[in-house]
Amino acid sequence: PVTLRTEVAPALPTVIGDSDRLIQVMINLISNAVKFTSEGSITCRARLDGPRLVVSVTDTGVGIAPADQPKVFERFKQVGDTLTDKPKGTGLGLPICREIVEHHGGRIWVESAPGKGSTFSFTLPASNSTAPRGPIDLASLMRQLRERVVVTAPVSAERAPRILVVDDDPNIRELLNQEFLEAGYRVTLAANGREAIERARQERPDLIILDVMMPEMNGFDAAAVLKNDPSLMDVPIVILSIVQDKERGYRLGVDRYLTKPIDTEVLFREVGELLEQGKSHKHVLVVDDDQSTVRTLTDVLRAKGYRVGDAKLDDLLAQARALKPDIIMLKSDGSNQPDTVRMLRFEQGLENVVFIVYQ
Missing domain, CATH: 3.40.50.2300 (Response regulator)
Known part of the structure; x- marks a missing residue:
């Protein structure tokens, strides 16, 4: 079992910002702690440090190696590649947390050691108002947390x-x-x-x-x-x-x-x-100046359930950009075919298109 605790200093000042985004930061940090803490506790703290509000989430989970800590806020990083204490690493919401916090004029960091848990902290500029905030709505926070961490099957x-x-x-x-x-x-x-x-x-x-x-x-x-x-x-x-x-x-x-x-x-x-x-048939673009060939290929492909468009060689670039097909069937002209394919795939944003070149 994992226990969620809160330690919030009294009479904290108001923070001006996007409440939905800041709640998202807390949900990301807490869900990350839940994912990597099989037992123990998760503690959320808030305190004032000079002109800044400091919020932290501390867990008793697997921890993060020092060499990996600079990477955890980078986009698309999974820290840890073994399964001795599955799951390893950090959640993929941390880069989003950094963007939100920095957008609000704060900073975010982690303190951790393998096997000793982690503390993720971030700061926010406090306003001049000293009006106390209302109590944290833990029920609402946990409800949103469950919605994020519970995985549902796509179908039966x-x-x-x-x-x-x-x-x-x-x-x-x-x-x-x-x-x-x-x-x-x-x-x-x-x-x-x-x-x-x-x-x-x-x-x-x-x-x-x-x-x-x-x-x-x-x-x-x-x-x-x-x-x-x-x-x-x-x-x-x-x-x-x-x-x-x-x-x-x-x-x-x-x-x-x-x-x-x-x-x-x-x-x-x-x-x-x-x-x-895969639930719908793929879109094929047939590129050939010979209209009889185009008609033959179109009939065959449509009979197999494909959606078919056609283009002349001179119109290939424009049609490919407009239709963004899954497959391009292209008649080889024996000259600049590799350059044409490379330009379409890497310069025109069509790198996932399958090319079939025929003679």
Whole structure:
């Protein structure tokens, strides 16, 4: 059990600011403390320090290593990569806390040691008024806290999307397994590319998360096999790797390419978007000056349920910007094709588009 305590100094001055945003800071800090404190206490304190109000949240949880403390307020950082005391690290709301506090003219910091808990503190400029504030509405605060920390399944368990997680690092597999299970997904695990292909053919997942550097068969080779299997080619693949080779991944047809260290907030957002896209048929842009070819491809693709648009080669950039298709089928003209693809993907904000070049 975890006990929530408050220690608020009497007759604190008024603070002028956005109450909703400041409540959000407290909710983020308390929910972070709850997540990483399996037993003990969480203490919220407020006191006056000269012209500043100092608010702190202290927990008796796992603590944070000194080397990791400068990173906790950076965007998209998950501190800790082992599962000895799952969960490790810090919540993803801390960068938001910093932005809100600094916007109000304050600062935020952490004091912590592994195994000894953490204290997150922030300051706010106090106004000249000394009128005391009313008592903290703990019931309201805890109600909002529960809304943030309680995870609800996206659908019933038997109909929940199945995620295939492929990584040779058992810690990463277990981390993602727990994160997705807690979010209500079904999860299948594989330790290498060959095992991933076998599991995918057996269970046909709704989405695959794939590492690159693995023994027996690496992630790029596995993605190539999966994207050329008629029964699996429409399953979204998210590459999650330390290897920086997005262009190769997108050439193979992967849907997203994310780099480690794992940012669970971004990963969950991308997974959600891909699964949502899968509920409706993808949009294909056919680019060819030969109208008979365009008509043939359009008929075939629409028969398979795709939404189809078309463009001439000269109109490719404008149409791609306007339609933002999922797939571009492009006739090769044998000249500047690689430059065209690179410009579309990296300069026009279409890096997640799958390109199919034909002759």
